[in-house]
Every structure is written in C-alpha cells, then in structure tokens.
Amino acid sequence: MADGKQVERPLSPHITIYRPQLTSMLSIVHRITGVGLALGAVLIVWWFLAAATSPAYFAYVDGLLTSVIGLLILVGSLWAFWYHFFNGIRHLRWDAGKGLGIGESARSGWRVVAFSLVFTAASIWLVTGGSLGA
C-alpha cells in the first residue's frame, strides 16, 4: 500500500443487479412522494396567496386547482400525502428500533400501501360528502 499502487479490492454487489423488492421500492416511493409533495406545498401556498390578494385572482387560482387537471394533481398529492404519512410513521418506528425484521418490515410495507389507498378514498369521500367530482 505504501508503494502508491491501487489495490484491486472486490466491490460489493452494486444496487443495479438487485432484483427489485417491496422494501426497496417503497423506500424510493417515499422519496418520490416527498419531492412531489414539495411541489404540492407550493400550489397550496399559491392558493393562499391568491385568497390574500383579491377576489379575481383567487377565482383564477382556485379555478385552476379545481379544474380536471388541477383535481388530478390534488388527488395524486392526496395519495402521496397519505403514503408519505404512513410510511413516515413506519420509518419513525424503525428509528425507535421496532419492526426491523425482514418479515415484519414487508408486512408493515403492505399495510402502508393499503392504508394509503383506503385513506385517499375515504378522505375524498369525506370532503365531497359522497358526491364525487361535484
């Protein structure tokens, strides 16, 4: 080593040769939903700024957010929120040293997926009073 030559050490298997599995997919989705929610947060701030500006400007921004494309973005953000919410709690449990086993982390992962879908549907139902899209 003191001769300054590079030592040819074996490399550990690189991430790209791993078969995609539930836990790693859920992990990257946690990051993707986090970045997506940052953009959703900007939309929310824009909407509040419009409500603080004038009736005409509010009508414009509120109209954009409640248009078909706007609602698709909001429903997508809502799912991203519930996913990040429940997976965040899963992460906090791990940080507390609980639920780290292979079997239990897969089970909690499926629970996060199920909860995110159920809570998205339930919160849309709650907010629209059962009249979807109205």
Place this chain on the structure above:
Amino acid sequence: MSFRTDMAKARGLGSAKDGTHHWVSQRLTAIALIPLTLAFLYPFATSLGSGYEAVRETYQNPIHALVAILTFLVMFRHLRLGIQIVVEDYVHGPRLRAGLLITNALIWRGFAVIGIFAVAKIAFGA
C-alpha cells in the same frame, strides 16, 4: 503543480458536524407534522372551490389560521431537510450540486414566509 501536501488539502474538509442535528430535526418535524397535517387537511380541502368569501371566513378562525401557519412553518423545514438529502444522494456534478443545495436552502424558507404572510393577512382581515 501544487506543493501543498495531501494532509493540507484534506484538513477542514471533513464532516460539517451537522449530521446529528439534521437527523433529529427531520424526525422532530415529522412527529409534529402528524397532528398538524391532519388538522390542516380537512378545512383546506373543504375550502377548495368554496369561494373567496367562504375561504376567508374559514381562515379568519384563529384555530384554522394557526394550524395553517404552524403547518407551513414545520412542513417547509421538513421538506427542505428531505430534499437536501435527495440532492446530496443523487446530484454529483459539483456546480449543479452546490447550486441546487443553495437554492434548496433558500427557496423553502421563502415559500414558508409567503404562506405564513398570506394566512396572517387573511386572518387579520386585511
């Protein structure tokens, strides 16, 4: 040709000694966001499309206004810490990396102030 020794080049370029604070802040804001986002979501979602006057009436209620302000305060801190990690993990070009990290450190503080200002202006009826 530089005559600086390897040791002189390496000194001062170690850890910023900021990692633990980052880690703890990320978790504290996450915990705070559990009740805050739940309290924020319903009045916000039902206000969408309810009209200018109805929205202003909702956020002139001090509870709704304070929940929104606290949510912005904590949420933008949480997402600034999170996106910082995403940039540090995936962006390797030194210029782009530094540019994104600087932008990230500044822009979310700006959005937090804009959001808090907007809610406060509505809450105070201005």
